[in-house]
Amino acid sequence: xxxxxxxxxxxxxxxxxxxxxxxxxxxxxxxxxxxxxxxxxxxxxxxxxxxxxxxxxxxxxxxxxxxxxxxxxxxxxxxxxxxxxxxxxxxxxxxxxxxxxxxxxxxxxxxxxxxxx
Amino acid sequence: xxxxxxxxxxxxxxxxxxxxxxxxxxxxxxxxxxxxxxxxxxxxxxxxxxxxxxxxxxxxxxxxxxxxxxxxxxxxxxxxxxxxxxxxxxxxxxxxxxxxxxxxxxxxxxxxxxxxx
DNA sequence: GAAAGACGCAACCAAATGGTTGCGCTTCGT
DNA sequence: ACGAAGCGCAACCATTTGGTTGCGTCTTTC
Numbered sequence: 001x002x003x004x005x006x007x008x009x010x011x012x013x014x015x016x017x018x019x020x021x022x023x024x025x026x027x028x029x030x031x032x033x034x035x036x037x038x039x040x041x042x043x044x045x046x047x048x049x050x051x052x053x054x055x056x057x058x059x060x061x062x063x064x065x066x067x068x069x070x071x072x073x074x075x076x077x078x079x080x081x082x083x084x085x086x087x088x089x090x091x092x093x094x095x096x097x098x099x100x101x102x103x104x105x106x107x108x109x110x111x112x113x114x115x116x117x
Numbered sequence: 118x119x120x121x122x123x124x125x126x127x128x129x130x131x132x133x134x135x136x137x138x139x140x141x142x143x144x145x146x147x148x149x150x151x152x153x154x155x156x157x158x159x160x161x162x163x164x165x166x167x168x169x170x171x172x173x174x175x176x177x178x179x180x181x182x183x184x185x186x187x188x189x190x191x192x193x194x195x196x197x198x199x200x201x202x203x204x205x206x207x208x209x210x211x212x213x214x215x216x217x218x219x220x221x222x223x224x225x226x227x228x229x230x231x232x233x234x
Numbered sequence: 235g236a237a238a239g240a241c242g243c244a245a246c247c248a249a250a251t252g253g254t255t256g257c258g259c260t261t262c263g264t
Numbered sequence: 265a266c267g268a269a270g271c272g273c274a275a276c277c278a279t280t281t282g283g284t285t286g287c288g289t290c291t292t293t294c
Binding site (some may be wrong): 027029033054058061062078079080115 | 251252253254255260261262
């Protein structure tokens with residue numbers, strides 16, 4: 001997947017990770033997908049396309065973007081691939097936000113302290 | 118600025134607010150601008166353009182996007198306009214993230230509890 | 235009062251983005 | 265064995281986006 005596997009994460013890494021998360025969540029459809037994925041444990045592209053006003057391929061593209069951001073993992077099962085939420089990268093995003101606003105907002109500063117550097 | 122001023126914020130409102138924040142922070146240059154703005158109290162577009170490898174107008178566009186997301190406020194002072202960070206919308210973004218990942222991640226669930234619905 | 239500094243607006247351009255359709259391959263059910 | 269379900273890949277299209285340049289306006293300064 002992503003290069004530099006196993007290498008300790010430095011500031012720049014977390015910025016790009018957070019950036020990928022922000023970019024992934026910038027699209028309303030993608031947020032809807034994440035929301036849908038927050039209810040059921042897994043979902044297929046076709047099932048989602050049934051609920052959303054767009055084609056299966058469009059949904060698949062969105063899921064690919066989410067997967068690239070590390071927010072979603074795909075697992076092939078027979079003839080269908082089930083996607084599940086993998087929310088770890090969300091921490092990078094929250095960290096970034098807390099770090100950015102810490103000097104300007106008490107609550108974010110507290111959040112940053114709790115999350116650690 | 119944004120319509121519906123004074124009306125109590127509902128779920129959809131916070132989603133669009135969070136969406137604007139995500140979109141604003143999706144661009145690396147914009148994150149750099151926010152970072153720069155996290156150090157000094159205020160900054161001008163020209164000053165930022167001096168440090169970044171791009172024109173003043175490009176920086177001005179980025180600042181406009183950040184302002185639309187409510188992350189930055191502009192104040193004209195004489196012949197220059199100073200921009201300052203207004204981090205309130207960051208809370209909407211954190212809230213959204215916490216709400217999305219709460220069922221999947223204990224730390225995010227705790228965060229959601231602390232932030233309140 | 236005129237030059238210089240900082241800004242805003244508009245036009246323009248290349249690349250990325252969100253969507254479509256069409257097609258071919260694997261897998262399941264009968 | 266064969267049709268249908270489900271998926272992936274690729275081509276294509278319109279719109280958005282991140283950047284540029286050029287120009288006009290308003291302040292400040294000399």
